[in-house]
Amino acid sequence: MPKLPTLFALLCCSLPLLVNAQKADYRKTENGISLTFRNAPGTIDQNLAIEFIRDSIVHIRSTPLNNSVKQSAQLSITDTLQSKSTPHAIEETGNTIHLKNKVLQLSISLLTGQIAFLNPNGDTILCEMPRNAQAFTPGVANGDVFYKIKQDFKISEDEGLYGLGQHQNGIMNYQGKQVTLLQYNTDVAVPMLLSTKNYGLLWNNYAITKVGDTRELLPLSGLALYAKDSQQGWLTASYVNKENEKEVFTTRAESDIDYNDLSDLYKFPQGIDLSKCLVRYEGHFSSPLTGKQRLHFKYAGYIKVWIDGKLLQDRWRESWNAGTFELEFATEANEKHAIQIDWKPEGAQSYLGINWQRPIPQAGRRIFGFDSEAGDGIDYYFIKGSNMDHVISGYRTLTGKAPVMPKWVFGYWQSRERYKTQAEILEVAKEFRRRRIPIDNLVLDWSYWPEKDWGGQNFDAARFPDATGMISQLHKDHFKLMISVWPKFNQEATTYSQFMEYGWLYRRNIADGRKDWIGKGYTSTFYDPFNAEARRGFWDLLNKKLYQKGVDAFWMDASEPDIHSNISVQERKDVFQPSIGSSTRYYNAFPLQNAKGIYEGQRAEDPNKRVFMLTRSGFSGQQRYAAATWSGDIASTWNDMKDQIAAGVNFSMSGLPYWTMDVGGFLVEKRYYQPQAADQEEWRELNSRWYQFGAFTPIFRAHGQFPFREPFNIAPEGHPAYNSMVYYIRLRYRLLPYLYSLACKTYHDDYSILRGLAMDFTGDTTTYNINDQFMLGPSLLVNPVTRKGANSRTLYLPTGTSWYNFYTGEQVQGGQQIDAPAPFERIPVFVKAGSILPLGPSLQYTDEKNDQATTLYVFEGGNGDFTLYEDDGLTYNYEKGGFNYIQIEYDDQTKTVTFSKRTGNYTAAPKSRMFNIVFVSKQRPSGIDSQAKPNTSVSYKGNSIKVKLTNN
Structure with missing residues (x-):
C-alpha cells in the first residue's frame, strides 16, 4: 500500500x-x-x-x-x-x-x-x-x-x-x-x-x-445594527395600524427579534394588539466578516424582506403553524446594507424569529x-x-426494505379538511363517478368522532349513523377509505382511563392542564409507542373500532408528536416522556415507533393484505413499515409549492421512497374564503399548477382547508383550471404501468422513484444545486411551474443526452438552459433519449378491468431498457415470488426493441397482451398529446420477441 x-x-x-x-x-x-x-x-x-x-x-x-x-x-x-x-x-x-x-x-x-x-x-x-x-x-x-x-x-x-x-x-x-x-x-x-x-x-x-x-446560530444582534436615524445598536421597530399606516401605536429599538414560541410573547410591547399591527423594522446592518451571510427566519403571518431596496421574500403562514426560510447573500466586512422587514402578525399570538449564520471561515x-x-x-x-x-x-x-405499496395507492386521492358527515363523503364519491374523473381513495380527516372523544376512535353516530355501511358503499363504488388517526387522547375520551391505568400515556400534559383548540378546549396527552404493550393496545383499539369496519389505510397525523404547535422545544421534551429513556435521547424516533405498532398489528391481524399508512413525520427505517410521509400543514402559496420540490426530493434521497404533499396546500389565506374575481382566478391557477406537479410525485393526493379541494369545487367544467386538473388526473392513470413497475423496482432493487437530478447526472455539476426540477423514475424530467401568471419557465436539460418534449415529441439537446413553454394547462416535462415509457389505457380506478393495449413510447438517441412488472396489487405474495417481469430493451444502433421471455410465478397475469409501439425521433416527433399512430403493434404471449422500428 x-x-x-x-x-x-x-x-x-x-x-x-x-x-x-x-x-x-x-x-x-x-x-x-x-x-x-x-x-x-x-x-x-x-x-x-x-x-x-x-x-x-x-x-x-x-x-x-x-x-x-x-x-x-x-x-x-x-x-x-x-x-x-x-x-x-x-x-x-x-x-x-x-x-x-x-x-x-x-x-x-x-x-x-x-x-x-x-x-x-x-x-x-x-x-x-x-x-x-x-x-x-x-x-x-x-x-x-x-x-x-x-x-x-x-x-x-x-x-x-x-x-x-x-x-x-x-x-x-x-x-x-x-x-x-x-x-x-x-x-x-x-x-x-x-x-x-x-x-x-x-x-x-x-x-x-x-x-x-x-456552529451556533447567532442572534440578529451579532451583526452591527443601525436604526432608522443611524444610531448604532438596534433597528427601529414601528408598530403601526395595518389599516392606516399613518397611525403609529408605538416605536422602539429592537436588536434581537426573538418571538419564536408562546413563552416569548411577553416580549412584545405591552398594551399592543398584534392582530391590528403592521410591524416595520428599518435601518441598516453590517457584518464584521466577509463572505456569505445567512439569515434564518421563523415567521407566522405576512412578511416581506428587502435588502438594499430589493424585495427578497414575500410570504404568508397562518399563526398556529409558523414557517421558515433562509436568505443568503454575500457582503464585505463592515459594509453597510439597508434592511426593511414588514411583518403583519396573523392574530394576537404570532411568531417571528431571526438568527444569523456567520460566513464559514476558510478552514471550515x-x-x-x-x-x-x-x-x-x-x-x-x-x-x-x-x-x-x-x-x-x-x-x-x-x-429495511420498502415494501411494494398496494396498487391503489398510485391512483388519485381526494381529501379535504374535512368531510363532516357520512352523506357528504358519499355525495363527493358519487360526483367523481358521475363526472368520470378517475379516483381510488377518499380520505376522512379528523373530528369524525364526538367532540370530547378524541382518542376513542368512535364515529359520531349523529353524523355517521352507519359507518360500516358507508365504507361498504364506497368499496362497491371502487373507492378505498383512509382515515385520520392521532396518537392523542383527551382526558374525557372513552379510552383515556384504560390507557392511563395501564401506564400507556404521557402524564405531564395532563398535570400541566394544557388544553387543545377543539370546542371548549380539552386536556389531552399522547400514548407512548416506545412501550410494546402500548403499541399493541393502540393497534387493538384501531382494529376494533376502525379496521374491522373496513377501513383500508390509516393516516397517522401529528406523529412528531405534535403535543402543541407553539410551545418551546424544551416544553415539548418535558411532555414527551418515552418509557425507554429521556425525550432528549429519543426525541426524533416517535414516528418510527408509532408506525411500527400499526404495521406489526395489521400484518398479524390480516397477514396477506398489504399495509399502507401515511404519516406526518418519519425517521430512518420507517420505510420498512409501509409508511409514506407527507409534508405537513404547508400553506396554499406559490412559495410553499416551490419549497416542496427540494423538500420531497431530499426526503426521497434520505432513503425513504414514498412521499407526498397536500396538493393545493393546507393553510389558506382569508382572501380565498370569499374571493374577489382576481383572487378567485389566482386560486384556480395555483391549484392547477399544484395538480400538475402532484401528478408526477409518488403519491398524488389533494387536501386542504376550505375552499373545498375537489376539482369541480375549484373551477367549473370547461374552465382551463378544471380541464388541466382532470387532464393530469387522467394522465396519472395512464402512467400506472410506469409507476407501479418503479414501485416494484423500489422493493426488489432498492430504487428511488423521486430523484434529484444529481442522482442520474452525477457528472454534470450544474445539476447539484437545482431545487425546482426532478426526475420521476429514469425517464421523466419534471419542471413544476411555481410562479403566478407564468406561461413559460427557465429550466436546465442535463448534459450527456438529448431530451424530448413529453407532449409534442420535439427533440432538444441536453447540456443547456432553455425557456420552455408552460401554458396554463401544462407544465414542461421532458423525456430522456433512450427511454422506454409504458402508458396504459384510460381507467376510472386502478383495478378496473381493461384489456386495451399498453402503449410503449420508445425515444431514439440512446440504448434503453424498462422492466414491466405484474402482480396482484393487494397481497404479499410478491414476497414469495408471486410476480412477473417482462424485460424490454431498445438497441439504438439497430433500432430494435426486444421483449424478453416473461419470468416469474404470478399465474393470474393475462396470457396475452397487446403493445402498441410509438417510435419517437427527431425526424418523427410524437408526444402524448399528438395522437400519433403506432409504428407497430405486438401481441405478446410471454415469449421473446424482437421488433424492428423505422421512422416511417
Whole structure:
C-alpha cells in the first residue's frame, strides 16, 4: 500500500507532531477491529470499534473509556441485520492501521483514532476529523445520563450533499448549510446523508441534531445594527395600524427579534394588539466578516424582506403553524446594507424569529459535522456505492426494505379538511363517478368522532349513523377509505382511563392542564409507542373500532408528536416522556415507533393484505413499515409549492421512497374564503399548477382547508383550471404501468422513484444545486411551474443526452438552459433519449378491468431498457415470488426493441397482451398529446420477441 502512509500524513498535517506518542492497542475482531486509546496526546481516551457489515458498509462506534452510560435502544437498524462481509486484510504501517477488502479501504491513525475512507486505489472518499474534548460532553435529563455527541468530517467542496429528511427552506444541496434534525409539523428529521461522491452516512442517533455547519446560530444582534436615524445598536421597530399606516401605536429599538414560541410573547410591547399591527423594522446592518451571510427566519403571518431596496421574500403562514426560510447573500466586512422587514402578525399570538449564520471561515469550508443533544457514543454507518442508488440500497440493507405499496395507492386521492358527515363523503364519491374523473381513495380527516372523544376512535353516530355501511358503499363504488388517526387522547375520551391505568400515556400534559383548540378546549396527552404493550393496545383499539369496519389505510397525523404547535422545544421534551429513556435521547424516533405498532398489528391481524399508512413525520427505517410521509400543514402559496420540490426530493434521497404533499396546500389565506374575481382566478391557477406537479410525485393526493379541494369545487367544467386538473388526473392513470413497475423496482432493487437530478447526472455539476426540477423514475424530467401568471419557465436539460418534449415529441439537446413553454394547462416535462415509457389505457380506478393495449413510447438517441412488472396489487405474495417481469430493451444502433421471455410465478397475469409501439425521433416527433399512430403493434404471449422500428 504505497499511497496510504503518505496520504494519512497529509490528512493529519494540521495536527501537532507527535514524537514517541503512545499508540492505540488494537485487536482483530470477527468482522473488523477494536482499538483502545489511553493517554494518546492526539485524541481523547476512547474505545473505537470498526465492523464491516457488508464489503461496502462499515459500522463505526466510539465511546469514552470507562463508559457507564446506558446504551441506547436499537430502533432504526433492523433486528435481523447480520454482518456478511468477505474477509478483509489488516496491515500496520508506521502509526496507521489499514483495513482493506475488494470495495473499500479504511486507514485508522493509531495516534488519533482518525479514520479515512478510501477506494481500492487509495483515493480518499471521506475523512473524519480527530475526536477531541467536544466529542463527548456529559449530560443528563429526566434521570437519563448520556453524552452530548459531536463528530466532524472532512469533505470535498465540490461534492453535492443531500438527504437529511424533509425541510422547508428550498435548499437542495446542503454544502455550507446548517440543518436541524427536529421533528416538527412540516419538518422531518432523517439522519441519512447522501453524497455525489457515492457514499452515505447514516448517523445512528435519535436526538435533536445539528448537521453541516454546526456552529451556533447567532442572534440578529451579532451583526452591527443601525436604526432608522443611524444610531448604532438596534433597528427601529414601528408598530403601526395595518389599516392606516399613518397611525403609529408605538416605536422602539429592537436588536434581537426573538418571538419564536408562546413563552416569548411577553416580549412584545405591552398594551399592543398584534392582530391590528403592521410591524416595520428599518435601518441598516453590517457584518464584521466577509463572505456569505445567512439569515434564518421563523415567521407566522405576512412578511416581506428587502435588502438594499430589493424585495427578497414575500410570504404568508397562518399563526398556529409558523414557517421558515433562509436568505443568503454575500457582503464585505463592515459594509453597510439597508434592511426593511414588514411583518403583519396573523392574530394576537404570532411568531417571528431571526438568527444569523456567520460566513464559514476558510478552514471550515471542508468540514461537515453532526452534533447531537444526546447519545451513548458516536455511532454511524459509512456506506459506499458505485452510484447513489447503490448507497440507498446500503441504507435499506441496514434499516429495511420498502415494501411494494398496494396498487391503489398510485391512483388519485381526494381529501379535504374535512368531510363532516357520512352523506357528504358519499355525495363527493358519487360526483367523481358521475363526472368520470378517475379516483381510488377518499380520505376522512379528523373530528369524525364526538367532540370530547378524541382518542376513542368512535364515529359520531349523529353524523355517521352507519359507518360500516358507508365504507361498504364506497368499496362497491371502487373507492378505498383512509382515515385520520392521532396518537392523542383527551382526558374525557372513552379510552383515556384504560390507557392511563395501564401506564400507556404521557402524564405531564395532563398535570400541566394544557388544553387543545377543539370546542371548549380539552386536556389531552399522547400514548407512548416506545412501550410494546402500548403499541399493541393502540393497534387493538384501531382494529376494533376502525379496521374491522373496513377501513383500508390509516393516516397517522401529528406523529412528531405534535403535543402543541407553539410551545418551546424544551416544553415539548418535558411532555414527551418515552418509557425507554429521556425525550432528549429519543426525541426524533416517535414516528418510527408509532408506525411500527400499526404495521406489526395489521400484518398479524390480516397477514396477506398489504399495509399502507401515511404519516406526518418519519425517521430512518420507517420505510420498512409501509409508511409514506407527507409534508405537513404547508400553506396554499406559490412559495410553499416551490419549497416542496427540494423538500420531497431530499426526503426521497434520505432513503425513504414514498412521499407526498397536500396538493393545493393546507393553510389558506382569508382572501380565498370569499374571493374577489382576481383572487378567485389566482386560486384556480395555483391549484392547477399544484395538480400538475402532484401528478408526477409518488403519491398524488389533494387536501386542504376550505375552499373545498375537489376539482369541480375549484373551477367549473370547461374552465382551463378544471380541464388541466382532470387532464393530469387522467394522465396519472395512464402512467400506472410506469409507476407501479418503479414501485416494484423500489422493493426488489432498492430504487428511488423521486430523484434529484444529481442522482442520474452525477457528472454534470450544474445539476447539484437545482431545487425546482426532478426526475420521476429514469425517464421523466419534471419542471413544476411555481410562479403566478407564468406561461413559460427557465429550466436546465442535463448534459450527456438529448431530451424530448413529453407532449409534442420535439427533440432538444441536453447540456443547456432553455425557456420552455408552460401554458396554463401544462407544465414542461421532458423525456430522456433512450427511454422506454409504458402508458396504459384510460381507467376510472386502478383495478378496473381493461384489456386495451399498453402503449410503449420508445425515444431514439440512446440504448434503453424498462422492466414491466405484474402482480396482484393487494397481497404479499410478491414476497414469495408471486410476480412477473417482462424485460424490454431498445438497441439504438439497430433500432430494435426486444421483449424478453416473461419470468416469474404470478399465474393470474393475462396470457396475452397487446403493445402498441410509438417510435419517437427527431425526424418523427410524437408526444402524448399528438395522437400519433403506432409504428407497430405486438401481441405478446410471454415469449421473446424482437421488433424492428423505422421512422416511417
